[in-house]
Amino acid sequence: MAAHRCVTFLLASTILCSLLVCYVFCDSEPVKEETAHISKPNEVFVEDDTLVKVANEQPAVDSDSKPIEETHDDRQWQATEEEAIMAKPEPEEDIAPPSPFKDEFKEELVIRPLHSGDIYASFQFRTLWNTDFLQGKRVSHYHLFPKSLGQVISKFSIREMHISFTQGYWRTMQWGQPFLPSPPGAELWVWFQDTVTNVDGAWKELTNVLSGIFCASLNFIDSTNTVQPTASFKPLGLGNVTDSRFLRYAMLPREIVCTENLTPWKKLLPCGSKAGLAVLLKSEKLFHSSFHSEAVHIRPVCQDAECLAPSWELRQTLNVVFDVYTSGQGKKEWSLFKMFSRTLTEACPLSSSSKVYVDVTDNPEGELFDLLPASPLLEQAVVLGDRRTYVVYDLHNKDTFGSTRSLNPLVRWKGDSGEMLRPLLHSERYVAGFGLQTGEIHTVIYNHHPYRAYPVLLMETVPWYLRLYIHTLTITSKNKENRPSYIHYQPSKDRLKPHLLEMLVQLPPNSVTEVTVQFERALLKWTEYTPDPNHGFYVGSSVISALVPSMVAMDTNNTKDRPLFSSFFPCKEESSYFARVYTEPLLVNLPTPDFSMPYNVICLTCTVVAVGYGSFYNLLTRTFQVEEPSPGLAKRLANVIRRWRGVPLL
Numbered sequence: 273m274a275a276h277r278c279v280t281f282l283l284a285s286t287i288l289c290s291l292l293v294c295y296v297f298c299d300s301e302p303v304k305e306e307t308a309h310i311s312k313p314n315e316v317f318v319e320d321d322t323l324v325k326v327a328n329e330q331p332a333v334d335s336d337s338k339p340i341e342e343t344h345d346d347r348q349w350q351a352t353e354e355e356a357i358m359a360k361p362e363p364e365e366d367i368a369p370p371s372p373f374k375d376e377f378k379e380e381l382v383i384r385p386l387h388s389g390d391i392y393a394s395f396q397f398r399t400l401w402n403t404d405f406l407q408g409k410r411v412s413h414y415h416l417f418p419k420s421l422g423q424v425i426s427k428f429s430i431r432e433m434h435i436s437f438t439q440g441y442w443r444t445m446q447w448g449q450p451f452l453p454s455p456p457g458a459e460l461w462v463w464f465q466d467t468v469t470n471v472d473g474a475w476k477e478l479t480n481v482l483s484g485i486f487c488a489s490l491n492f493i494d495s496t497n498t499v500q501p502t503a504s505f506k507p508l509g510l511g512n513v514t515d516s517r518f519l520r521y522a523m524l525p526r527e528i529v530c531t532e533n534l535t536p537w538k539k540l541l542p543c544g545s546k547a548g549l550a551v552l553l554k555s556e557k558l559f560h561s562s563f564h565s566e567a568v569h570i571r572p573v574c575q576d577a578e579c580l581a582p583s584w585e586l587r588q589t590l591n592v593v594f595d596v597y598t599s600g601q602g603k604k605e606w607s608l609f610k611m612f613s614r615t616l617t618e619a620c621p622l623s624s625s626s627k628v629y630v631d632v633t634d635n636p637e638g639e640l641f642d643l644l645p646a647s648p649l650l651e652q653a654v655v656l657g658d659r660r661t662y663v664v665y666d667l668h669n670k671d672t673f674g675s676t677r678s679l680n681p682l683v684r685w686k687g688d689s690g691e692m693l694r695p696l697l698h699s700e701r702y703v704a705g706f707g708l709q710t711g712e713i714h715t716v717i718y719n720h721h722p723y724r725a726y727p728v729l730l731m732e733t734v735p736w737y738l739r740l741y742i743h744t745l746t747i748t749s750k751n752k753e754n755r756p757s758y759i760h761y762q763p764s765k766d767r768l769k770p771h772l773l774e775m776l777v778q779l780p781p782n783s784v785t786e787v788t789v790q791f792e793r794a795l796l797k798w799t800e801y802t803p804d805p806n807h808g809f810y811v812g813s814s815v816i817s818a819l820v821p822s823m824v825a826m827d828t829n830n831t832k833d834r835p836l837f838s839s840f841f842p843c844k845e846e847s848s849y850f851a852r853v854y855t856e857p858l859l860v861n862l863p864t865p866d867f868s869m870p871y872n873v874i875c876l877t878c879t880v881v882a883v884g885y886g887s888f889y890n891l892l893t894r895t896f897q898v899e900e901p902s903p904g905l906a907k908r909l910a911n912v913i914r915r916w917r918g919v920p921l922l
Contacts, residue, residue: 375416376400377542377623379549380836382662384631385641385683386593387692388446389604390562391611395549395590396451396836397541400575402583416622417586418540420485421570425584428474428481431518432463432507436567437488439529439559440593441856444698449656451837452589454565455813455854458488458527461505464518475520487532493522496736497812499772502760504731504817508841509571510582523733523812525857529564531555537566540588541620548620548667549628552612553590563593569840587840604641604685616679619667626667629835630681633660644682645674653838657696657822657849662835694720696820697728701813701855708793708863711738715787715814715855719779721821726848727757727778728818730787734771734811736764737794737862744790747775749783766794779818795863805867811858819848 377399384392401417414422424430436454460479468474475498483490502516534555538545545553558564569587594611608615619626629651635641649664665672665679673679698718705711717728734740742761747754758776762769779785802809841850903911911921 375402377416377620378625378836379620379623380625380627380629381549381552382451382629382631382835382837383681383683385606385635385685386447387634389685390447391594391606391683392447392450393592393594393611394451394837395553395588397550397588398836399542399586399588400573400583401586402575402581404572404582416542417584421540421568421586424478424481424485425570428478429465429468430462430478430570431465431572432509433460433570434462434567435460435482435486436565437486437527437529437533438563438565440561440563440565442563442565442854444695444853446692447593448692449695449697449851450565450591451655452567452569452591452840453852453854454567454591455523455525455815456857457523457525457810457812458490459523460490460493461519461521463507464520466515466518468518471518471520479522486536489524489527492524495769496767497524497733497770498522499733499762499770501731501772501774503729503758503774503776504815507571508569509573509585510579521733525810525812529566530559534558534566537568537588537590540568540586542622543620547618548623548626549616550620551616552608552614554612554614557612558590558592561592562595563591565589565591587836605683607682608680616667617673617677623668627835628665628667628679628681629662629837630665630683631660632663633658636661639686641683641685644684647672651835653835654822654824655838656851657820657824659824696721697816697818697851697853699814699816699853699855701858703858703860708861710790710792711860712788712790713858717777717779717785717787717816719781719783719785721781723781724821725779725781726818726821727776728816730773730775730777731815731817732771732773732789733814734764734773734791735809736766736768736770737796737809738771738791738811738860739764739794740771740773741790741792742773744788746788747777747785748788749780749785754778754785767800793860793862798865798867801864801867805862805864808859808861811860813857814855816853816855818851818853820851821848 377397379398380396382392382394382396384394386392399416399418401415401422425433436459438454438456438459441456442450442453460482462475462478464471464474472495476494479490479493482488499521500516500519501521505519505521506514534553538550538553541548541550543550545551567589569585569589571585572582573585575581575583594606616628630643632643635643643663647663647665649666651662651664653660653662665681667679696719698720700716700718702714703711704714713732713734715730715732717730719725740763742763747756754777756775756777758774760772760774762772764771773789775787777785777787907922914921
């Protein structure tokens with residue numbers, strides 16, 4: 273009986289398990305089929321810059337699932353070629369292909385032996401940031417782009433910003449044209465986006481912020497030295513905003529450049545001054561030179577020809593000219609170690625390109641100087657209308673450093689360097705006249721092209737205390753009057769804004785054009801004079817912009833393979849190139865009072881008060897008493913004796 277009950281229990285348990293399995297299997301199969309049709313296979317999810325491919329295999333379809341397949345005909349899809357390729361099993365390292373546009377950093381050093389025996393070294397560091405601030409996007413992650421500048425661009429809605437600090441004056445007739453010109457002192461010009469409502473307020477706050485970032489005196493920029501050019505300083509990046517209401521330009525010709533400006537400038541680099549070309553930026557060597565200029569240029573650019581991926585370009589440039597006599601060497605022999613007291617040992621690990629260019633255009637056969645070590649890499653580039661040849665040292669190539677694991681190019685001059693070709697565009701400026709009441713400003717522009725005439729845009733910014741007489745403006749070329757085709761003048765307001773004069777002048781071939789205007793000196797308040805008023809007052813440089821005819825055919829293709837020093841200014845024509853020239857700043861004396869007179873007045877006043885008023889006050893407040901003269905010694909002795917005897921005193 274017990275055995276019969278066990279068999280019955282086992283049979284019942286088996287039947288229940290079979291029914292449960294059948295129920296689970298039959299109920300789960302349609303759900304699996306529905307899920308397979310709803311979620312598409314081979315979907316790609318992006319998370320933390322890593323591509324994760326999820327491939328869901330389509331389940332096998334049998335006769336039982338035919339009605340379900342027919343009900344889902346509208347959900348069926350046909351795999352494209354791209355999805356078919358992604359569906360194939362690939363190695364794990366090929367799952368995350370690199371993005372075509374990413375942040376990148378490039379660095380270059382150009383060394384040009386000048387005909388005067390000096391050495392011109394130009395550093396350029398370019399950082400591309402794959403983001404678009406023009407659409408009002410907020411960015412919280414910074415990779416290579418410095419966060420301090422990124423926040424400034426975002427907060428003040430900046431479209432372009434160009435700032436430079438220069439110590440010394442670039443001698444064009446001796447050194448030729450620089451890659452990126454800059455005036456002596458500090459220069460700042462900014463294009464704001466058209467969404468900014470209060471441009472003056474944003475400009476004032478921006479100058480204060482930049483003053484703290486670069487440790488400069490930019491906070492002294494105010495309405496008295498700020499102008500709004502209408503034709504000069506057009507945007508160099510993307511966009512077609514040309515309304516001068518969103519442009520501000522200012523210049524501080526007396527700004528002194530020192531190590532305090534260089535240190536924050538180096539901190540903007542991705543590698544700082546620890547690796548790459550930045551290790552050569554030693555302050556005691558850079559400032560012991562004839563010319564030193566550091567600049568920061570920010571603008572939106574395109575990464576491809578169709579401009580489908582706009583990005584922001586930060587270009588940091590540093591130009592320096594080393595002189596034979598100021599360095600104390602006394603011979604024409606140069607190397608990286610002699611110029612910077614350091615050599616190159618590695619490239620910046622974050623850079624995609626790190627190269628050193630040495631200009632050997634004037635030394636094709638080695639008759640002028642020897643260059644060691646020799647490099648088999650040669651590259652030609654059209655720079656400022658001239659085709660130049662460069663020896664290239666690639667720091668990402670380990671063979672560049674050789675067995676010493678150090679790169680120290682040496683330039684040893686053999687003989688005379690010969691005469692340098694005069695630049696096609698050159699300018700000078702000076703003050704004429706006598707006395708401290710009136711004077712004249714003379715701007716001389718040279719066109720050395722033998723047979724081509726071209727227009728130039730001249731911009732003059734004169735402080736309000738030099739009151740210009742525009743009716744005395746004269747322009748002469750080859751002793752003939754030259755009328756400008758465009759002129760824009762904004763008169764100054766005392767203690768509010770300066771003069772602004774813009775003119776478009778046609779330069780005849782092989783000519784000298786002179787622009788003259790008279791002015792009158794104003795008498796300032798004694799609180800408006802500088803601590804050293806007898807030194808004089810500085811007037812900012814004139815700015816000359818022109819499309820100069822080129823001697824060679826220009827390459828207008830904007831490719832990434834071009835050197836950085838040859839691709840800053842956009843060029844749309846093959847017959848000309850854009851050039852900007854700055855003149856010397858002016859030093860003008862103003863009527864200055866004798867500041868020793870207040871000292872004399874103070875001394876005289878104090879003397880009168882101390883002697884006159886002091887004596888009179890004593891007479892009014894002091895009381896007088898009549899005192900008898902004291903008796904003599906004999907009388908006093910007699911009185912003592914008489915007192916002892918009881919006799920009345922004398």
